[in-house]
Amino acid sequence: MDYDREFLTGTVTVLILALLNERAMYAYEILQEAERRSARAFQMKEGTIYPALHQMERGGLLKAEWRQGESGRARKYYSLTAKGRKKAQSKREQWEAISAAMRMILGDLHG
Amino acid sequence: MDYDREFLTGTVTVLILALLNERAMYAYEILQEAERRSARAFQMKEGTIYPALHQMERGGLLKAEWRQGESGRARKYYSLTAKGRKKAQSKREQWEAISAAMRMILGDLHG
DNA sequence: TATCATACCTTGTTCGACAAGGCAAAGGGC
DNA sequence: GCCCTTTGCCTTGTCGAACAAGGTATGATA
Numbered sequence: 001m002d003y004d005r006e007f008l009t010g011t012v013t014v015l016i017l018a019l020l021n022e023r024a025m026y027a028y029e030i031l032q033e034a035e036r037r038s039a040r041a042f043q044m045k046e047g048t049i050y051p052a053l054h055q056m057e058r059g060g061l062l063k064a065e066w067r068q069g070e071s072g073r074a075r076k077y078y079s080l081t082a083k084g085r086k087k088a089q090s091k092r093e094q095w096e097a098i099s100a101a102m103r104m105i106l107g108d109l110h111g
Numbered sequence: 112m113d114y115d116r117e118f119l120t121g122t123v124t125v126l127i128l129a130l131l132n133e134r135a136m137y138a139y140e141i142l143q144e145a146e147r148r149s150a151r152a153f154q155m156k157e158g159t160i161y162p163a164l165h166q167m168e169r170g171g172l173l174k175a176e177w178r179q180g181e182s183g184r185a186r187k188y189y190s191l192t193a194k195g196r197k198k199a200q201s202k203r204e205q206w207e208a209i210s211a212a213m214r215m216i217l218g219d220l221h222g
Numbered sequence: 223t224a225t226c227a228t229a230c231c232t233t234g235t236t237c238g239a240c241a242a243g244g245c246a247a248a249g250g251g252c
Numbered sequence: 253g254c255c256c257t258t259t260g261c262c263t264t265g266t267c268g269a270a271c272a273a274g275g276t277a278t279g280a281t282a
Contacts, residue, residue, distance in 0.1 A: 101152035
């Protein structure tokens with residue numbers, strides 16, 4: 001299914017926070033993990049995720065760390081700060097509230 | 112709860128189409144009905160809904176009709192065209208797909 | 223009579239997702 | 253060895269949706 005771009009607005013930040021809340025990941029990994037878990041519904045673009053990560057880092061939600069794996073090149077791993085964990089919780093609650101409100105309007109006809 | 116603006120992006124069009132799919136309404140009525148049904152989660156602004164309605168009308172999704180009620184001033188009622196009904200269905204499906212994908216990422220921990 | 227809610231509208235700003243590029247290293251095929 | 257793809261990092265500029273902040277006018281209410 002192709003999605004109207006407007007639907008993806010707002011999901012990116014929640015997605016990043018939710019994934020990093022589980023473990024540290026690097027940008028490219030986040031892209032792939034989101035795509036995999038959502039059964040390809042989410043296909044974030046690099047032009048979306050890199051600026052988003054930088055902005056969140058500047059905002060003190062994330063901290064970045066370069067790690068040199070045994071093989072392959074160094075990767076920049078992001079993890080949540082304490083502030084980031086709070087934000088993850090808050091964003092999650094917001095999403096769930098919006099989602100519940102939408103169901104009230106749309107009716108719960110299709111599950 | 113206050114919502115980050117980004118979360119509301121994309122919901123406006125779905126909301127309007129879903130409400131008008133039930134019956135013809137005028138703009139101000141849509142604002143109030145969405146607020147009422149969502150338990151005040153949605154509080155669309157006039158600067159959001161009027162341009163949205165005009166654009167959807169130009170796009171052939173809606174048709175407008177002035178109706179003079181028995182009391183009070185004339186109101187501009189909007190209703191869906193055939194094209195609008197199709198769009199309503201499509202947008203609804205998109206929303207549900209996104210919503211399902213989000214649950215896959217967030218985990219279904221909170222229902 | 224004054225004020226509030228209703229009811230229509232517009233202009234300009236802000237901000238997030240994206241398109242379209244660029245750079246460099248690692249690995250596989252030939 | 254050489255090329256091409258994938259990985260993995262990044263930036264700049266554009267587009268579009270929601271909103272803030274204004275405007276106008278009518279009807280109801282105190």
